[in-house]
Amino acid sequence: MSTGENVAEAVEIEQLSRTYQRKRDEQPRLALDHVELRIQSGEVHGLLGPNGAGKTTLCKILSTVLLPTSGTVRVAGHDVVTETDAVRRLIGIAFGGERGLYTRLTARQNLMYWSALYRQSSREARTRVGSLLHRVGLADRADERVETFSRGMKQRLHLARALVGDPRVLILDEPTVGMDPVAARDFRVLVGELRTEGRTILITTHDMAEAEAVCDRVSLIDGGRLVATEDPRTIGRWLSAYERITAEVVGSDLADRLQQLPGVAAVRTEGPGRVIVETDAEGACAEVLRVLVGAGVTSISTGRPTLEDVYLKVVGDRGLVVR
Amino acid sequence: MRLFWASARFQALKLRHSLDDLMVLVTLPLFTIAFMAIVTEAGRFDLAPYAVVGTGIMAIWSIALFVSGEIIDSERWNGTLDATVAAPASLATIVLGRIAVVTLISLFGLAESAFAAWAVFGVWVQVHHVGVFLLTLACTFFAMVGTAMIMSGFFVLARSAVQFQNSMSYPFYVLGGVFVPVAVLPGWLQPVSKVVFLSWAADLLRDCLQPAPVTQVLLRLGIILLLGAVAMAIGYVLIRRVLHRVRHQGTVSFT
């Protein structure tokens, strides 16, 4: 692209906050807290965060289904509050999960209906729906009722539905929940294709591996705050540095020794003789294992930390930097 | 227009696969038979149009309440409301197209009632004024669609929709002069029933089934249309309220 060309940002989010209030006398709950995010046109952006982080809220605001409490959001330069129609023509959205389809109708009937909502003529719709069904691998089940579909097939139909309007910006809220590994791999291939076509994609997930596999950049969100936006490999490195080792039976002497090892962040005792060791540097895990094995401990398991652990670390690190 | 027809088509497909929505049309003959039994027992065959029109309209209204009235609500339960709102299409037009199909099908209730009366009791209610009858049907269709628009918005916005839904059947059969003409209702109820389009529709339909000339046809049809148009306008406003609430609260609340 030439430097003179004015490349509009696909998504611009400035100081976006959103509160929910269920009842008048209830305390408003902050679901998004001054979120700042810019997504370049053609970028695949991951929004990674645990349940309740605010991912769906952000997707809804981007897709004009929900209004911001404060701040501004633009999609390809169009404001989601004042220019809803322009935004709606540009976006496609898939909310994850089993719901959101007309299960008594066939896959094709579902898509044909949605294509009318995207102002396509019926001839246009027929060809488009046919090719979409093919694309998501549902061509040979196209005329079967959706209620007979597996969860993964429903997810693929969701995706096809989101693509019906030929969107420039695609918003996928937890698109792979419930997909089997094969379907998830196909999904990654499809996202790659869509990216090649120049579409901008926002994917929310709580699966780090998925984010790493398909995204150009990943934003971590937790408690409504955008914690960091990074290259997915950076986040991958954080994950490999943070590991968790559970071992039994470990005496208090040994626990103290583990605590002294470099790269060991915490040693917690859980019940009699059961300890959980957390590391925060690459290579520390191997050292902990050597010490444990050397001391004759045989019941050992290691695991990747949960995303929540990583957020905690990242938030914590940031906190130190700031102060 | 394409959106309207696509929504109508969609509703037709949906109904085909969920016939339980049209259960009313299955039980309808039983009601007709019950009323016709009274008519024949009393030897008052002149009242057969009351039984036929009454039970037919009951089916039309009941289908409006429980099928048309639930269109937006069912989108909410189905998890499709958000994606519908996010599409560049008017929710009101979608609802309108879908209600139109439901209402059209419900009109068959009248024919079904007439058929039941004939099949079981051999009483054939004859349409003496075919032209007026068809015009009345068309106007009734329009007014029922408009009124169902109100229902579909109202049942989502109202706090305890289900209670409203149930209590909106029999009172309206009375106010709408569905089984007995409004003229025999207590005087204080009569002004209220004048704004219920059913009362005008039921009277006109019954008049068409009797040999005597139908009077003030245009005025009465005009009133049905007017009430239908007012209902449709209110329906549009309510559907906009629904959208407003979805976008402000993040949900059309379940409280």
Ligand SMILES: Nc1ncnc2c1ncn2[C@@H]1O[C@H](COP(=O)(O)OP(=O)(O)O)[C@@H](O)[C@H]1O
């Ligand atoms: N309609 C709503 N009314 C009240 N609170 C809500 C509503 N939707 C979401 N929330 C709250 O907002 C927060 C963020 O939710 P959500 O955006 O769904 O998170 P995520 O998609 O990351 O799991 C949660 O605390 C959730 O309980």
Ligand SMILES: [Mg+2]
């Ligand atoms: Mg969510």
